[in-house]
Amino acid sequence: MLFSEQNYRQGTAYRGSIEVICGSMFSGKTEELIRRLKRAEIAKLNVEIFKPKTDIRYDETAVVSHDQNSVSSTPVENSSAILFLKAETQVVGIDEAQFFDEDLPEVCNKLAAKGIRVIVAGLDMDFSGKPFGPMPALMAIAELVTKVNAVCVCCGSPAMYSFRKVASEAKVLLGEKESYEPRCRYCYNLKDKACL
Numbered sequence: 001m002l003f004s005e006q007n008y009r010q011g012t013a014y015r016g017s018i019e020v021i022c023g024s025m026f027s028g029k030t031e032e033l034i035r036r037l038k039r040a041e042i043a044k045l046n047v048e049i050f051k052p053k054t055d056i057r058y059d060e061t062a063v064v065s066h067d068q069n070s071v072s073s074t075p076v077e078n079s080s081a082i083l084f085l086k087a088e089t090q091v092v093g094i095d096e097a098q099f100f101d102e103d104l105p106e107v108c109n110k111l112a113a114k115g116i117r118v119i120v121a122g123l124d125m126d127f128s129g130k131p132f133g134p135m136p137a138l139m140a141i142a143e144l145v146t147k148v149n150a151v152c153v154c155c156g157s158p159a160m161y162s163f164r165k166v167a168s169e170a171k172v173l174l175g176e177k178e179s180y181e182p183r184c185r186y187c188y189n190l191k192d193k194a195c196l
Protein backbone atom coordinates (compact mmCIF):
# COMPACT_ATOMS: atom_id res chain seq x y z
CA MET A 1 0.00 0.00 0.00
CA LEU A 2 1.26 3.49 -0.81
CA PHE A 3 1.96 5.22 2.50
CA SER A 4 1.71 8.89 1.64
CA GLU A 5 2.01 11.94 3.86
CA GLN A 6 -1.66 12.62 3.10
CA ASN A 7 -3.23 9.51 4.65
CA TYR A 8 -0.44 9.26 7.20
CA ARG A 9 -1.34 12.62 8.78
CA GLN A 10 -4.87 11.40 9.38
CA GLY A 11 -3.49 8.31 11.11
CA THR A 12 -0.86 8.19 13.79
CA ALA A 13 0.73 11.61 13.28
CA TYR A 14 -1.09 13.34 16.12
CA ARG A 15 0.24 10.74 18.55
CA GLY A 16 3.73 12.02 17.76
CA SER A 17 5.82 11.04 14.77
CA ILE A 18 8.95 11.75 12.76
CA GLU A 19 8.97 12.50 9.01
CA VAL A 20 12.18 12.96 7.03
CA ILE A 21 12.45 14.80 3.70
CA CYS A 22 15.82 14.14 2.07
CA GLY A 23 17.61 14.48 -1.26
CA SER A 24 20.25 16.52 -3.07
CA MET A 25 20.51 20.28 -3.27
CA PHE A 26 17.72 21.89 -5.39
CA SER A 27 15.53 18.78 -4.99
CA GLY A 28 12.72 20.67 -3.27
CA LYS A 29 13.33 19.63 0.36
CA THR A 30 12.70 23.11 1.76
CA GLU A 31 9.64 23.66 -0.45
CA GLU A 32 8.17 20.34 0.71
CA LEU A 33 8.94 21.21 4.34
CA ILE A 34 7.24 24.61 3.94
CA ARG A 35 4.25 22.98 2.19
CA ARG A 36 3.70 20.52 5.05
CA LEU A 37 4.14 23.23 7.71
CA LYS A 38 1.73 25.61 5.97
CA ARG A 39 -0.89 22.86 5.79
CA ALA A 40 -0.40 22.22 9.52
CA GLU A 41 -0.99 25.93 10.16
CA ILE A 42 -4.14 25.85 8.02
CA ALA A 43 -5.25 22.96 10.24
CA LYS A 44 -4.82 25.43 13.16
CA LEU A 45 -1.94 23.51 14.72
CA ASN A 46 0.81 25.37 16.57
CA VAL A 47 3.95 25.16 14.48
CA GLU A 48 7.57 25.98 15.37
CA ILE A 49 10.50 25.85 12.96
CA PHE A 50 14.20 25.50 13.75
CA LYS A 51 17.38 25.64 11.73
CA PRO A 52 21.09 25.53 12.64
CA LYS A 53 22.61 28.91 13.43
CA THR A 54 25.35 28.26 10.86
CA ASP A 55 22.88 28.38 7.94
CA ILE A 56 22.79 32.08 7.10
CA ARG A 57 22.82 31.77 3.29
CA TYR A 58 19.59 33.61 2.50
CA ASP A 59 18.51 34.93 5.88
CA GLU A 60 19.68 34.80 9.49
CA THR A 61 16.33 33.67 10.83
CA ALA A 62 13.97 32.61 8.02
CA VAL A 63 13.97 29.24 6.28
CA VAL A 64 14.14 30.19 2.58
CA SER A 65 13.88 27.94 -0.49
CA HIS A 66 15.84 28.44 -3.72
CA ASP A 67 12.64 30.00 -5.15
CA GLN A 68 12.53 32.46 -2.23
CA ASN A 69 9.53 30.88 -0.49
CA SER A 70 10.08 31.48 3.20
CA VAL A 71 8.83 30.90 6.74
CA SER A 72 10.21 32.40 9.91
CA SER A 73 12.30 30.14 12.12
CA THR A 74 14.42 30.04 15.25
CA PRO A 75 18.14 29.53 14.60
CA VAL A 76 19.66 27.30 17.28
CA GLU A 77 23.23 26.57 18.36
CA ASN A 78 22.71 22.80 18.78
CA SER A 79 19.99 20.17 18.67
CA SER A 80 19.21 20.13 22.42
CA ALA A 81 18.14 23.80 22.20
CA ILE A 82 15.11 22.58 20.20
CA LEU A 83 13.80 20.95 23.39
CA PHE A 84 13.15 24.46 24.81
CA LEU A 85 10.24 24.87 22.43
CA LYS A 86 6.94 26.50 23.40
CA ALA A 87 4.67 24.36 25.56
CA GLU A 88 1.80 24.68 23.05
CA THR A 89 3.80 23.54 19.98
CA GLN A 90 2.22 20.60 18.15
CA VAL A 91 4.30 20.48 14.97
CA VAL A 92 8.07 21.05 14.74
CA GLY A 93 9.89 21.69 11.44
CA ILE A 94 13.68 21.37 11.22
CA ASP A 95 15.60 22.46 8.10
CA GLU A 96 19.24 21.79 7.09
CA ALA A 97 19.29 18.86 9.53
CA GLN A 98 22.58 17.59 8.11
CA PHE A 99 24.39 20.41 9.95
CA PHE A 100 23.10 19.38 13.38
CA ASP A 101 25.00 17.25 15.90
CA GLU A 102 24.55 13.53 16.51
CA ASP A 103 22.00 14.14 19.30
CA LEU A 104 19.33 15.33 16.84
CA PRO A 105 17.72 11.85 16.41
CA GLU A 106 17.29 11.52 20.20
CA VAL A 107 15.89 15.06 20.39
CA CYS A 108 13.35 14.13 17.68
CA ASN A 109 12.45 10.92 19.53
CA LYS A 110 11.81 12.94 22.71
CA LEU A 111 9.59 15.41 20.85
CA ALA A 112 7.64 12.62 19.14
CA ALA A 113 7.20 10.85 22.50
CA LYS A 114 5.54 14.07 23.75
CA GLY A 115 3.00 13.79 20.92
CA ILE A 116 4.67 16.27 18.56
CA ARG A 117 4.75 15.78 14.78
CA VAL A 118 8.38 16.35 13.78
CA ILE A 119 9.22 17.10 10.13
CA VAL A 120 12.93 17.13 9.32
CA ALA A 121 14.51 18.18 6.00
CA GLY A 122 18.16 17.73 5.05
CA LEU A 123 20.80 16.55 2.61
CA ASP A 124 21.18 12.78 2.74
CA MET A 125 24.62 12.93 1.09
CA ASP A 126 27.50 15.38 1.07
CA PHE A 127 29.37 16.43 -2.08
CA SER A 128 31.48 13.25 -1.95
CA GLY A 129 28.44 10.98 -1.86
CA LYS A 130 28.85 10.10 1.82
CA PRO A 131 25.90 10.10 4.27
CA PHE A 132 25.65 13.53 5.88
CA GLY A 133 25.69 14.04 9.69
CA PRO A 134 22.66 12.74 11.61
CA MET A 135 20.59 12.10 8.45
CA PRO A 136 21.03 8.29 8.23
CA ALA A 137 20.06 7.87 11.90
CA LEU A 138 17.04 10.13 11.42
CA MET A 139 15.92 8.12 8.40
CA ALA A 140 16.19 4.93 10.46
CA ILE A 141 13.87 6.17 13.23
CA ALA A 142 11.33 8.00 11.03
CA GLU A 143 7.81 6.73 10.35
CA LEU A 144 7.96 8.31 6.90
CA VAL A 145 10.96 9.06 4.67
CA THR A 146 10.41 11.06 1.49
CA LYS A 147 13.33 11.21 -0.95
CA VAL A 148 12.98 14.00 -3.48
CA ASN A 149 15.04 14.51 -6.66
CA ALA A 150 16.32 17.56 -8.49
CA VAL A 151 16.80 17.68 -12.27
CA CYS A 152 20.31 16.75 -13.44
CA VAL A 153 21.85 19.90 -14.96
CA CYS A 154 23.78 17.73 -17.43
CA CYS A 155 21.18 15.37 -18.88
CA GLY A 156 17.76 16.15 -17.33
CA SER A 157 17.42 12.84 -15.45
CA PRO A 158 16.36 12.76 -11.80
CA ALA A 159 19.35 13.95 -9.74
CA MET A 160 20.33 12.58 -6.32
CA TYR A 161 23.87 13.98 -6.00
CA SER A 162 25.11 17.48 -5.13
CA PHE A 163 28.16 17.95 -7.35
CA ARG A 164 30.64 20.49 -5.94
CA LYS A 165 32.03 22.78 -8.63
CA VAL A 166 34.71 24.47 -6.54
CA ALA A 167 37.97 23.01 -5.24
CA SER A 168 37.39 22.28 -1.57
CA GLU A 169 37.35 19.04 0.41
CA ALA A 170 35.70 20.64 3.45
CA LYS A 171 32.55 18.79 4.45
CA VAL A 172 30.78 22.05 5.27
CA LEU A 173 30.89 24.69 2.56
CA LEU A 174 27.80 26.86 2.39
CA GLY A 175 26.79 27.79 -1.12
CA GLU A 176 24.39 27.91 -4.00
CA LYS A 177 24.57 27.51 -7.78
CA GLU A 178 28.03 29.08 -7.90
CA SER A 179 29.39 26.10 -5.90
CA TYR A 180 27.02 23.17 -6.48
CA GLU A 181 24.89 21.57 -9.18
CA PRO A 182 22.52 18.60 -8.93
CA ARG A 183 23.53 15.59 -11.01
CA CYS A 184 22.23 12.07 -11.64
CA ARG A 185 24.41 9.07 -10.75
CA TYR A 186 25.85 8.75 -14.28
CA CYS A 187 26.78 12.44 -14.66
CA TYR A 188 28.06 12.67 -11.07
CA ASN A 189 30.45 9.78 -11.76
CA LEU A 190 31.88 11.58 -14.79
CA LYS A 191 33.64 13.79 -12.22
CA ASP A 192 33.99 16.35 -14.94
CA LYS A 193 33.05 19.97 -14.38
CA ALA A 194 31.86 20.49 -17.95
CA CYS A 195 29.38 17.65 -18.34
CA LEU A 196 27.97 16.89 -21.82
Ligand SMILES: Nc1ncnc2c1ncn2[C@@H]1O[C@H](COP(=O)(O)OP(=O)(O)O)[C@@H](O)[C@H]1O
Pocket residue numbers: 023024025026027028029030031032064065066067149150151152153182
Ligand atom coordinates in the same frame (compact mmCIF):
# COMPACT_ATOMS: atom_id res chain seq x y z
N1 LIG B 1 18.38 21.57 -11.39
C1 LIG B 1 17.27 21.82 -10.67
N2 LIG B 1 16.39 20.84 -10.41
C2 LIG B 1 15.26 21.09 -9.71
N3 LIG B 1 14.92 22.30 -9.20
C3 LIG B 1 15.77 23.32 -9.42
C4 LIG B 1 16.98 23.14 -10.16
N4 LIG B 1 17.60 24.33 -10.21
C5 LIG B 1 16.83 25.21 -9.53
N5 LIG B 1 15.74 24.61 -9.03
C6 LIG B 1 14.72 25.28 -8.22
O1 LIG B 1 14.92 24.88 -6.87
C7 LIG B 1 13.63 24.71 -6.27
C8 LIG B 1 13.75 23.83 -5.04
O2 LIG B 1 14.33 24.63 -4.01
P1 LIG B 1 14.45 24.11 -2.52
O3 LIG B 1 13.13 23.61 -2.00
O4 LIG B 1 15.09 25.24 -1.75
O5 LIG B 1 15.46 22.89 -2.67
P2 LIG B 1 16.38 22.18 -1.58
O6 LIG B 1 15.92 22.61 -0.22
O7 LIG B 1 16.21 20.72 -1.80
O8 LIG B 1 17.79 22.63 -1.89
C9 LIG B 1 12.79 24.14 -7.39
O9 LIG B 1 11.41 24.36 -7.21
C10 LIG B 1 13.30 24.86 -8.62
O10 LIG B 1 12.58 26.05 -8.87
Ligand SMILES: Cc1cn([C@H]2C[C@H](O)[C@@H](COP(=O)(O)O)O2)c(=O)[nH]c1=O
Pocket residue numbers: 024025026029030057122123125126127128162170171172173174175176180
Ligand atom coordinates in the same frame (compact mmCIF):
# COMPACT_ATOMS: atom_id res chain seq x y z
C1 LIG C 1 26.57 18.97 -0.74
C2 LIG C 1 27.00 19.87 0.36
C3 LIG C 1 26.28 21.02 0.66
N1 LIG C 1 26.68 21.85 1.65
C4 LIG C 1 25.90 23.06 1.94
C5 LIG C 1 25.56 23.91 0.76
C6 LIG C 1 24.27 24.59 1.18
O1 LIG C 1 24.63 25.75 1.94
C7 LIG C 1 23.62 23.55 2.09
C8 LIG C 1 22.53 22.74 1.41
O2 LIG C 1 21.42 23.52 1.17
P1 LIG C 1 20.10 23.03 0.38
O3 LIG C 1 18.99 23.70 1.13
O4 LIG C 1 20.02 21.54 0.47
O5 LIG C 1 20.22 23.52 -1.01
O6 LIG C 1 24.65 22.65 2.47
C9 LIG C 1 27.79 21.55 2.42
O7 LIG C 1 28.13 22.29 3.36
N2 LIG C 1 28.51 20.42 2.13
C10 LIG C 1 28.16 19.56 1.14
O8 LIG C 1 28.86 18.53 0.94
Ligand SMILES: [Zn+2]
Pocket residue numbers: 152153154155156157183184185186187188
Ligand atom coordinates in the same frame (compact mmCIF):
# COMPACT_ATOMS: atom_id res chain seq x y z
ZN1 LIG D 1 22.70 13.30 -15.64
